Amino acid sequence: MKARLEKFFNAKTFCVVGASTTPNKPGNVVAYNFVNFFPGKTYLVNPKGGELYNNKLYKSVLEIDDSIDAACIIVPARYAPLALQECGKKGIKNIIVTTGGFSEIGDEGIKLQQQMLDIMKEFEITVIGPNCLGLYSPALGYDTMFLPDSKLKRPTNGPVSIFTQSGAFGAAFIDQLSRLGSGKWVSKFISYGNASDINETDSLEYVGQDPDTKMIIIYLEDFKNGREFMQKAREISLKKPIMGIKANRTETGAKAGASHTAALSANDVIVDDLLNDAGIIRVITWDQLEDCVLVFGTQPLPLGNNVAIVTDGGGAGVMASDMVSDCGLTLAKFSAEVQKKLDDTFPSFYSTGNPIDITGSATAEDYRIALESVYDDPNVDSIVNICIPVIPDLDIEEYIKITKELAKRKEKPFVTALVGGEEADYATAELLKDDLPAFESPGRAVRALGMLTEYTKYLQKHSVDPKSIKMED
Amino acid sequence: MKARLEKFFNAKTFCVVGASTTPNKPGNVVAYNFVNFFPGKTYLVNPKGGELYNNKLYKSVLEIDDSIDAACIIVPARYAPLALQECGKKGIKNIIVTTGGFSEIGDEGIKLQQQMLDIMKEFEITVIGPNCLGLYSPALGYDTMFLPDSKLKRPTNGPVSIFTQSGAFGAAFIDQLSRLGSGKWVSKFISYGNASDINETDSLEYVGQDPDTKMIIIYLEDFKNGREFMQKAREISLKKPIMGIKANRTETGAKAGASHTAALSANDVIVDDLLNDAGIIRVITWDQLEDCVLVFGTQPLPLGNNVAIVTDGGGAGVMASDMVSDCGLTLAKFSAEVQKKLDDTFPSFYSTGNPIDITGSATAEDYRIALESVYDDPNVDSIVNICIPVIPDLDIEEYIKITKELAKRKEKPFVTALVGGEEADYATAELLKDDLPAFESPGRAVRALGMLTEYTKYLQKHSVDPKSIKMED
Numbered sequence: 017m018k019a020r021l022e023k024f025f026n027a028k029t030f031c032v033v034g035a036s037t038t039p040n041k042p043g044n045v046v047a048y049n050f051v052n053f054f055p056g057k058t059y060l061v062n063p064k065g066g067e068l069y070n071n072k073l074y075k076s077v078l079e080i081d082d083s084i085d086a087a088c089i090i091v092p093a094r095y096a097p098l099a100l101q102e103c104g105k106k107g108i109k110n111i112i113v114t115t116g117g118f119s120e121i122g123d124e125g126i127k128l129q130q131q132m133l134d135i136m137k138e139f140e141i142t143v144i145g146p147n148c149l150g151l152y153s154p155a156l157g158y159d160t161m162f163l164p165d166s167k168l169k170r171p172t173n174g175p176v177s178i179f180t181q182s183g184a185f186g187a188a189f190i191d192q193l194s195r196l197g198s199g200k201w202v203s204k205f206i207s208y209g210n211a212s213d214i215n216e217t218d219s220l221e222y223v224g225q226d227p228d229t230k231m232i233i234i235y236l237e238d239f240k241n242g243r244e245f246m247q248k249a250r251e252i253s254l255k256k257p258i259m260g261i262k263a264n265r266t267e268t269g270a271k272a273g274a275s276h277t278a279a280l281s282a283n284d285v286i287v288d289d290l291l292n293d294a295g296i297i298r299v300i301t302w303d304q305l306e307d308c309v310l311v312f313g314t315q316p317l318p319l320g321n322n323v324a325i326v327t328d329g330g331g332a333g334v335m336a337s338d339m340v341s342d343c344g345l346t347l348a349k350f351s352a353e354v355q356k357k358l359d360d361t362f363p364s365f366y367s368t369g370n371p372i373d374i375t376g377s378a379t380a381e382d383y384r385i386a387l388e389s390v391y392d393d394p395n396v397d398s399i400v401n402i403c404i405p406v407i408p409d410l411d412i413e414e415y416i417k418i419t420k421e422l423a424k425r426k427e428k429p430f431v432t433a434l435v436g437g438e439e440a441d442y443a444t445a446e447l448l449k450d451d452l453p454a455f456e457s458p459g460r461a462v463r464a465l466g467m468l469t470e471y472t473k474y475l476q477k478h479s480v481d482p483k484s485i486k487m488e489d
Numbered sequence: 490m491k492a493r494l495e496k497f498f499n500a501k502t503f504c505v506v507g508a509s510t511t512p513n514k515p516g517n518v519v520a521y522n523f524v525n526f527f528p529g530k531t532y533l534v535n536p537k538g539g540e541l542y543n544n545k546l547y548k549s550v551l552e553i554d555d556s557i558d559a560a561c562i563i564v565p566a567r568y569a570p571l572a573l574q575e576c577g578k579k580g581i582k583n584i585i586v587t588t589g590g591f592s593e594i595g596d597e598g599i600k601l602q603q604q605m606l607d608i609m610k611e612f613e614i615t616v617i618g619p620n621c622l623g624l625y626s627p628a629l630g631y632d633t634m635f636l637p638d639s640k641l642k643r644p645t646n647g648p649v650s651i652f653t654q655s656g657a658f659g660a661a662f663i664d665q666l667s668r669l670g671s672g673k674w675v676s677k678f679i680s681y682g683n684a685s686d687i688n689e690t691d692s693l694e695y696v697g698q699d700p701d702t703k704m705i706i707i708y709l710e711d712f713k714n715g716r717e718f719m720q721k722a723r724e725i726s727l728k729k730p731i732m733g734i735k736a737n738r739t740e741t742g743a744k745a746g747a748s749h750t751a752a753l754s755a756n757d758v759i760v761d762d763l764l765n766d767a768g769i770i771r772v773i774t775w776d777q778l779e780d781c782v783l784v785f786g787t788q789p790l791p792l793g794n795n796v797a798i799v800t801d802g803g804g805a806g807v808m809a810s811d812m813v814s815d816c817g818l819t820l821a822k823f824s825a826e827v828q829k830k831l832d833d834t835f836p837s838f839y840s841t842g843n844p845i846d847i848t849g850s851a852t853a854e855d856y857r858i859a860l861e862s863v864y865d866d867p868n869v870d871s872i873v874n875i876c877i878p879v880i881p882d883l884d885i886e887e888y889i890k891i892t893k894e895l896a897k898r899k900e901k902p903f904v905t906a907l908v909g910g911e912e913a914d915y916a917t918a919e920l921l922k923d924d925l926p927a928f929e930s931p932g933r934a935v936r937a938l939g940m941l942t943e944y945t946k947y948l949q950k951h952s953v954d955p956k957s958i959k960m961e962d
Contacts, residue, residue, distance in 0.1 A: 182807075184803060187909075188879065191877075272843075333745045338742035341739035406636050408513060
């Protein structure tokens, strides 16, 4: 069976109901997006008629002399039922309602949303929303995000699909990804708001079977149908990583959520177990999600638990090792050959155990020797490359070059932590430009590796080879 | 009794033993620092003689015809005992040995360090180091950090004193603070390396009684004398906040530490209890330390546990509320007056509970009303100001202005989280320029408040008024 969202994304004809001639108004932005980027045929509707972006403004959908595959309704909430009914009469079966002012605002809105539900049933319409951003796919030129590009920057085509219960979360995260590295991150984005029809399970089903989606990021506050969702997740997580935030973890969060999308907080320990069992990697804070994109989106999965750390600062090595332990990882024991090479090459005051501490005397060449040695060591599954660039003999450009080469080999996950001020920031920016994972602290770098390795362990537990998971075709 | 470090910082005459004419070599950098910034008299020693920075290079300390209050020895490890002995003969009682290659490198180094100890005893010398960065105080023009300013940027004078077991940690953190906001952060910096003499307890004692130190940041891997340290900490933490990292939390970390400063990992649960009992706020990751500086260094302590959250995104409000709960904080119940004002002013689809969700329709004026109302509410002890700037009607300049005004009132702690891409980064940078606490995620902002509140609770438990703790005189 095809996922219900497929008919939205596969639309060849699309109609914007509520296209506005006022610049930067939601109905204006969405009209602009479709007229300019949608490869199919776009129809615009506004009861006043006229023209917009060289396209005719139809006074009603019923005037359009073509069959419409999907539509977006962007009219004030009180007019939405009528607009939906007209679309129903026109035979449009797939409709995004971005407008807010429904169940999320209380009694009056709940009544309005019920009217919508009745119409949906009558005309057999599938609805995304209301109270949402709708859909975005840069590759498909599909964009109902009603915030102008000057406000909400769009990331371009890439391996990550996202679905979210909170539109604001979605907007912020999309904006965030637009300035992360090359900005080439997003395959499909789905914001389903009040989930009057399409919900988290539909979204998961669609991105799960979408061949262009290589990893899935989710933001949820509650489940419309938790059992079904977990079941689908169990299947899909064996084929592509799923990670995200399940908020409403606490009573306090749940109280906040109640006035937001009428979500109910489940017992969080149970939720945690269920997510775990379904292979969903749960993160707690927003920053961790960006870290997920950086490691899952750019590095291969490790084949095991053994981490090598290279550092020019002992303290940073200790902190990284503490985090290795926190994340259930282990410090690799180097092979005899690699150990001998390190011992023979480095001066006696370098520490050649794991972490390898090449101290404040480190040069870029020392980094090359240490990092390449452990990268090529069969006993090492993943590498943490820590640099405090203040040391005197380090050529930072050379260090960046070496780091880039290794991070691009993609035979093992390779993460970098750059700690300090301006020079650390500069090197971080240089690595991110090439979409390579660079972090501001050793702890954050190790935690990112920890998430990758957690997924490897899940796959191995289910007899799936982690090598089968790839971000590129 | 005066702290032993006082004689170092109060020196009127200072000698650099191992002043080098080779640019950017440690002995060259330290000579440069003292010749240019130290208000007292600087003497330089190099067995070759000659001149450096228009100062005579004495061939031996014994040639100097003045009494020397303190000195820094920067010669290769094997020459260090001899240099120390000559200083002893000269009657110099306070000596920093920055050179590495002692107990941290194993047997040979342990022997060398023992030689040093014997000489220290013989001549009654107090030693900082070896294997350290030594001391830095911008206000006193005191700087033995042997990395050139082009590599290691220096923060300028401010309320924070730092002491650290790891020199590399210290260097990275100093570099980090140089680019945090105005860079006006540091009062005293102490890196004591192998702690052959001066250790964590001496350091704490000194910064504890130093009137220019308003908050204390520490990095430790082990304790030379844990009991004495905790006892001092208990006294000092009632007068100024102490916070920091105690690494070596895990067996893995301890193994890494063993090859670094020969530290032993204690049972971490006990350490945690002891730190807690002594009023030391423990953080785990490097990034949290910067957050500490931002909140403790710029905001007053809250007088209680009640947090108000203002947000334009429901999801962000839920995540912040979850973190409020994680940190043992509570969401404030607004006073009847404030609640009425919010209800009367805002449209019905805004959520006027706590969190206040002014939604994607928010304007800067809405932020002003919401934030000022809760700031002035006696039921509110601290405020979290969350903004996702992608929303259409928000004037970001106006929002920044309002935020600055409130964060500068300093009657209650006020933290801001800006989430998104370029515009969020821009607003964050604008706030940081004025040394106001701005964070990349709601979770991080709330956690920072959590640390502040933890300290308030500690003070109140010990019958100390949190209002007595001030960053400015």
